[in-house]
Amino acid sequence: MTPFAFSFARYRTAKTPDGIGGFTETLGTPLTVFGVFSEHEPKTSLTMDSQEDVQVEDILQTDDGAQYRVREIQLTPGARWMKVNIERMERPIHP
Secondary structure: OOOOOEEEEEEOEEEEHHHHHEEEEEEEEOEEEEEEEEEEEEEEEEEEEOOOOOOOEEEEEEEOEEEEEEEEEEEEOOEEEEEEEEEEEOOOOOO
């Protein structure tokens, strides 16, 4: 599959009380980030500029509403690009 560029809404999740003794995840204000998206078994990943503000456990949402959780970031010191391993969320979090 040929990789293609995407813009994502990047959300940082926060845990808030759910009112019945547990917690739920909520999404904060989105920030737009950019990456080259590619799917390869068994992982889906993005190649992003190393200056993008992305952390493990962030949620990346595409324009069509698909959400991906950041699982791993591979960054070589001094490199311009980083590889971001993501996992599609079966149950999206609604902002």
